Amino acid sequence: MTTLFISDLHLDPSRPAITELFLDFLRDQARQAQALYILGDLFEAWIGDDTPSSAADAVATALRALHDAGVPVYFIRGNRDFLLGNDYAARAGMRILPDPAVIELYGKPVLLQHGDLLCTDDTAYQAFRTQTRDPAFQAQFLSQPLQARIAFAQQARAASQAHQSEMKEGDRAQFETVTDVAPAEVAATFQRYGVDTMIHGHTHRPAIHALKVGGRDCTRIVLGDWYEQGSVLRVDADGFTLDALG
Ligand code: OKV
């Protein structure tokens, strides 16, 4: 039996083929899995479980069918869909895990997280993260009418795009460093949780990194995004493979 890990699908009406690829994946190969873990950024944007979206409805129906077929589905919120709530999770038959979470995988403790917490050099993003994880701020935002939330989200996305392209124009090397994980935070996280394996997404730099932390051999697995094709990590008792899909 195989356990599947995915993240960073960034499902969005502008890329319908990726939603179709994901729905096929849920109907087909995910059925044989022992469990499916979605490590954040399933959706490109999320401004409340009450937002009408035919794609979100189709995804919830397909996830629920997978759950009903006996495959548990776990979800960790990402930096785009951090407002995804218990209502949608219940509709989709997903269990929400905290970020980070330690699970036992074939007898080994493994740390799962979206990955944004590792990017401590991106101070502008970490400030945004701190502000938008405040429950009172979230409740205030979610209490606004849909139109106001849509306008707010459009503004936030435009400001973020402007900030990113500004950073890129300034210094490409700096952009690459700031938007990747901070090595010191990776090491501190391995030590804090006492694990030697972690799986995350967020950076869109799929890879399996071997590193030493405090003299111990550690493995950091980074999932890829689904912009052009899928990216799936398959784990069983014998090991793991990180493959493209589609
Ligand atoms: C998600 C990101 C937009 C990054 C939430 C208060 C609250 C606004 C919000 C608006 C934007 C999420 C909810 C979106 C992530 C962006 C731009 C950059 C770097 C709150 C005010 F409730 F949390 F307090 N938003 N949307 N960005 O469009 O999905 O992650 S979003």
Ligand code: MN
């Ligand atoms: Mn992300």
